[in-house]
Amino acid sequence: MPQSTPIHTSILERIGGTPLVELRSVVPRTNARILVKIESENPTGSMKDRMALAMIEAAEKDGRLSAGGNVVEYTGGSTGISLALICGVKGYPLHIVTSDAFSIEKRDHMRALGANLTLVKSVDGGMDEALTRNMIETARQIRERSGGFWTDQLNNADQLGAYRTMGDEIWRQTEGRIDAFVQSVGTAASVRGVAESLREKNPDIHIVAVEPGESAVLSGQASGAHKIEGIGAGFVVPLWEPSVIDEIATVSTSEAKEMARRLARTEAMFAGTSTGGNVIAALKVAKRLGPDATVVTLMCDSGIKYLSTDLYKG
16 A cells, blocks of 8 residues: 655645656766756745745744744745745745846745735846845845844855755765765855765765856856846855865856756756756766766756746747
């Protein structure tokens, strides 16, 4: 008989524990196998559920957030959706600062879950340093007026524990047979947290951070505008820790979008642009390592969040 599934007392209990799926169509036989952690199976369809829950629970524990308090954050969308889910369950009013640079689906999702939104205008729909800093400043002003708890994701180290847990999951799921981990850099907490977890178990695992080619600041290049939502703030983010990174890979917006479309067509993995960037970088690592190795990367979120954008529209 099939094993019965437990009855959960909260949707928050469904955060984490996501599966690994092997890519088949896009990986040449001479390459290492590539396993993708399907973070779209979190409740909001995003890996950000993990970090949002960690930030809120840490603030509850140390008294920064008390019953009835309100929460403030700036976000490209996925973190805001995750915070809206968690604040909705826990009863905290949420004010989100976001931008027209990010998909309408993300904004609508945040509103549907009860968040109040303030939009900061972008230049031609692009993500760059100026937009990031304008969103941060707007959130700071709202925090001063409201007296709420500002999760401040770019500076909040509470999220690292959530991604160390993800690293533990990857280690168990692969039974320790992992040679490289590849992840794009937004707050930098995910690549850092997973890397720290995996490196404790095997210091030889190769860690690759991915950033937009148009704004490759971690690689020492100039800041610029790109359209890979959720990554590439345009400056070196505070949680970036180069000591746990072996390699920085750059991927252009056009490459990332094309791979996301290819994943949908050939692997039936319906994901966003950052996932496309992850797989582009993972393929390069897999080619170097050869057929006896294993590379793990992340499906950061669901393509449903991008249906109105040029990633999938038309």
